[in-house]
Amino acid sequence: MSRLDLQELTVRYRHTTAVDRVSLTVPDGEIVGLVGESGSGKSSIARAIVGLAPVSGGRIELDGRELARRGRRRPVQMVFQDPYSSLDPRMTVGESIAEAIPERLDRTVRRREVERLLHRVHLDPARAGQRPGQLSGGQRQRVALARALAGRPEVLIADEITSALDVSVQGAILNLIREMQRELGLSILFISHNLAVVRYVASRIAVMYQGRLVEDGPAAEVLGDPSHEYTRRLLAAVPAGVAGRSTHPRKEFR
């Protein structure tokens, strides 16, 4: 029962408006893909929702109530792009995850909870004692996911979580995201500049361009019949995949 609503959300840093009156809904238990080029304001939206960027206008609501962006209990959790910088190199995996658990638990209960979360993201619970330096990129991203789950979120924000990973690992993380949505009923805002990736996980797709939301709808509609010029350009730019190589080079320089 958690629907995330952005109403006319505006994020301004000094004189630049990164996000300009964006209204967007992440329905309960669905994955909404948010695409757009770098600098289009995707990440600013994510950071504003979790309280890392200032909200200069508009509202962020969870199930119709103003979202708590301060305090210990945060119903919206975020996973960051680069798993090499999003985990403290000096803390063990277990400590990083335990830190995000909002309640004070006694030692054994906390350890069991950490093990449960590691298991949830398909990592060996024995890894709790390791440091991030001993893990691969994909494993680190799993730990980051476990940490986000530790906050018992109702909505998860995934900000380009596969773009720093090898493609061979990307698939496994995408499978995990779909699994979490299916099995935990999480609502997820999935941010990426890769349309093929977004298409694979999201049921709805929203397109950002220069701080504005230019298109928003069911994935099949947005991809099948894009209404905005930028969406069409985005679609044309996706590598055709190994199956259907484009034979006619498109020219488009600015």
Place this chain on the structure above:
Amino acid sequence: MQRWSRAARTPLGIVGFGLLAVTLFLAVFAPLIWHRQAGDYDTDNLLAGASGEHWFGTDNLGRDIFYRVLVATRLSITLAVSATLIAVVVGVVLGAAPTLLGRWIGRPLIGLVNILVAFPGLLLVLFFAIVFGVGAKGAVLAVGLAGAPTFARLGHTLMAAVAGRDFVAAARASGVRPGRILVRHLLPNIAEPLIVNATIGAGGVLLSFAGLSFLGLGVQSPDYDWGRMMQDGLGGIYVHPLAALAPGAAVIIAGLAFNLSGEAVARALGVQVDVAWRAVVTPTRHRARAAAPPPADDVDPDLVLDVANLRVAFPHGGDVIRPVRGVTFQVRRGEAVGIVGESGSGKSLTALAVADLLEFPAQVDADRLAVLGTDLHDGTDHRHLLGTSVAMVFQDPMTSFNPAHRVGAQLAEAARAHQGATRKQAWRRAVDRLSAVHIHDPHRRARQYPFEFSGGMRQRAMIGMGLMGAPKLIVADEPTTALDVTVQRQVLDMLREVRTTDDVALILISHDVSVVAEVCDRVMVMYAGRVVEDLPAADLAVAARHPYTRALVAAVPDMHSDLDAPLATIFGQPVDPAHVPDGCAYAARCPLADRRCRTQEPTLTSGVACWHPGESLPVPHARDAREVDA
């Protein structure tokens, strides 16, 4: 911890830590052992010179100066360390203010700190000493507070760097309180440089203290530290120099103990190199000589690049890592070859070795490594050949341009260096090349700095720089990984266009099969430093025979992926170049692997290095709960 113990083993560290150990030992035990000798009045020997009984003589009450110097160690060191602690604690609290209290309170505080840092230290000390009054306590506070601004500044800078990292943002986003973030995330990550600086600082503090006591503002009788003793001995410096010089020497030795120890650790931290085998690209070159350069007459004129059995090795600890283990391939005029593989597969090192950009300690060996028929390992300098005929495009266009020079000037430099063009000709060529890579208004753009270009424009300008000569080969290492899809499209189209109009060969390196498939005629798949498959790009989807190639292709979602099926994943981890297994390196992750795969390494024959090429793969069964390890 490892690095600290490494620091202790350098000559500097041995001296520093040795002196420090002696000093600390004396500080703890000297008063216990020699308390009586230092306090005894020898009324027969007032102000005596050095003798067998009193090594450094006696003071005006007949007390033994040698023992007093030893006993004074405790007070001197205690005062210096306390003052340093005050400086560090107050400094770190001030420095953390912006992070803890937010910008509104933090900014003015840091402004104040910056002003105080600019203030002469000694003046601050004297100012505080007067405020807190004469005496040891006052002096500790004075010296401590006077040192605080320096540590506030240091702490603030270090913390700002750590606070900008994602793990701090992640902690904040999950509701961790600021105080806890400071204790758990910020302090541990700045501890090392802070401790090093505090240690070095303690040496300086010791000196200021001696100064204060010497001026009479510090320790008062009957207590004595080295500064106090210097003051007492100063009166008779001409008749009885040791009374002042002995405590002076003690100050110097203890000061050196702190300084050298700190310095040794700082050096050990500074020279720290994490991953020794990751190549650093600089214009300096080093290469191993090839055994015997083969004759150059039977050269195929169409061959732009001819590589046979290329090996790259790095010393690592006492061992040698071989990230590239025998790569053989040829690139013909106008041909586009893609190299794909996971990180650590050796694909980038192969490219850097080809462009002769690997520096010491990398060792590049090859049976043959020839560009346009010229063997790069024949012992002569090929910078001119490489500079004009091979163009390199790197992943991050921000770091491949010098931020301090105009883009046009950087392009022009290439022409002046390699073609001896005049400044004017070179500039004209630069503008022409920028327009060739479709940069609008090239005259204006040439006069701009790299930061004024967008990422895609910088990458195109980089290609333009490669086109300043008349390159026969462009080596592009993950040229679009840092870019948006729309911009990626522009850069890929650019590469394709350059290739066809100028008949330039292209080596495109990427971890993304779909990018390579888009541009290249032929694809080489690398795994653990070897080429495991070499096939036409058109065959990737349908006719790939190596299980790894097929897994890579299946792992990438495209616009036609089945939405109801899970994406294919590759079980297990890429091979660590330091521990390459026997047999086929992919065997541990391969569903087809059998006994032979684990013991005998397949060689690349008719395009594939596999004992089971093209055999049908078992249908991936529903994923079990076991760790997938990806």
